[in-house]
Amino acid sequence: MSAPVVTRFAPSPTGFLHIGGGRTALFNWLYAKRFGGKMLLRIEDTDRERSTEAAIAAILDGLQWLGITWDGDVVYQFARAARHREVAEKLLAEGKAYYCYASPQELEEMREAARAAGKPMRYDGRWRDRDPSEAPAGVKPVIRLKAPTEGETVVDDQVQGRVTWQNKDLDDLVLLRSDGTPTYMLAVVVDDHDMAVTHVIRGDDHLTNAARQTQIYQACGWDIPMFAHIPLIHGPDGAKLSKRHGALGVDAYRSLGYLPAALRNYLVRLGWSHGDQEFFSTEEMIAAFDLSGVGRSPARFDFAKLEHLNGHYMRASSDEELVKAIEVILPEVGPAKGAPAQLSPELRAKFVAAMPGLKERAKTLVELIDSAYYLYAQRPLSFEPKAEQLLADGGRARVAALLPALKALPEWTAASTEGAVRAFAEETGAKLGQVAQPLRAALTGRSTSPGLFDVMAVLGREESLARLEDQAAKA
C-alpha cells in the first residue's frame, strides 16, 4: 500500500497569479486527479512586507477561473510560524543546527570577498563550531543548519532526473531568523511534511532549493517527497517571462478574451506532451497526464497558438455559452470598444442568433464583441475605410437599385433576401460579390462579416432597410 498522492500549489502572495504559476498549479492538479489524490493550497505569506490580501484574492480568483480546485482549507504559512520555530529549536537541541551571530554587514563582506576572489559566495561556517560563550553581547543570533560538509546530496527528480551536488558546495543555510521567524527553506519543509505532501511539483527555479531542503529533511529524519521540477516558461523572445516582458496574470487572459478551457489546453501542452495529441478535454488531460511526459527544456509562450486553440474552443462552444462568456467581460472591455457594458434582452437575442456565423470568424471573445458591431451599432453607422470605399465605388448606386426589390419582399428571411439579391445580380449582369459587398458595407460598416443573408435576417427587415436607405439616399 503506497500512500495516497498529495500535491500542493504554494504561491507567495506578492502579486497576481502569473501564467507560469497557473501552469504549475495545473500540473499539480492534474497529477493529483490522475492518481486519485489531493491537491492542497498553501499561501506562502511569511514575507510580511510583501504579502497582500489583494494578491491572495487575485490568486484564488485566478485558480477558480482556470477551473483548478484544491482540497481542504487553504493553509496560511505564516500562521504556522510557532511550529516552524519548534522544529528549528529541536534541531538545535539535537546538535543538528547552531546559533550564528554573524552580522548582516559581516555576511555582506564575506560575499564581496568571495566575489572578488572568484570563489563561490557561501557562508563560511564561522559559528559552526564556536562555543556560544563567545557570542557577542546584544546580538540576536539566527539558527543555521549544520549541513554535512562531505559526501553529496542527491535529488531524484521526476523530471530532471538524478541531480547531484557536492556537499562542500552547499553552505549552512539559515533556518530561523534572528527575530524568531522561519525562513522559506525551513517553512516549506516543515509544512510539506506536516501536510503529508508526497509530490512537490514546482518550477525548476527551485531545483537548487531541493538540495538544501533535502538536507533539512535528512536532519529532521523525515521521508523526502518526490520532487518534480518543471521548466520555466519564457517570453516570445526567449528571455525569462518577467513583468517587463509582458508576463500577465491569468486575469489578463480573461480580459483578452480567452476561454479557460483553451488556456488550460495551451498550458498543458507547454512542456508536456502525449504523443501527437494536441486537444485535450479536462477528462482526457487527467487520464493522460504523467510526469514522465514532461520535457526538460524551457518553452516560449506563443500567443498565435493560444489564439488558434481559443478559436477552436469557441467554435466548439454553444451559442448560449459564448454569449454568457461575453457578458462576463463586457462590463470591462465593452465600453472601450464602443460596445455596451450589458446586453438588453433584445440585443442578447440578436447575439445568440448571430453567434453561429460570428464564432466561426473570431479567435477571442474580444474579437467576437468587435465583429458583432453591426448588432449594437446605432444609425447612422460609422464606416471603416474599406467599407466606405466599397460604397463610394458605385456601391451606393447598386444599393439604391436593389432596394425596391428587397422592400417588396413578402417575407424577410435569409432565403428570401438571398433570392432577391441573386436575381438582381443576374438581371444586371453583375457578379454576386459585386452586389453583396456594397450591401455588406452598408449593413455592417465593415468589409467583412458573417454571411450577408444571415446578417440581414438577424437585423430584421426594418433595421436592414433603414441602413440601406441611409446609403441609397446618398447615391
Add this chain to the structure above:
RNA sequence: GCUCCCAUCGUCUAGCGGUCUAGGACGUCGCCCUCUCACGGCGAAAACAGGGGUUCGAGUCCCCUUGGGAGCGCCA
C-alpha cells in the same frame, strides 16, 4: 565568478539504438471551397547547435565546445 539544469522545423513538440529519405500542431506560402472574412480540405517550404567518441548501426548513449536558463539573501 561558482553550482546546477537544458539543447529536434520560426514556435510547441513526437522520437525513449535500427521501422527517421525525422512525424504532428501553430505560424508562413500556394491551391480548392466561396457574397467578404473566417472555418474546412489539399499541398509546399522549414529542424536533429558544432566537434569528438561508444556501437555493426546514433536524433537517440558518453565527453568537450558553443549557446540558453536557473540558483548562489536573516525573499519566496
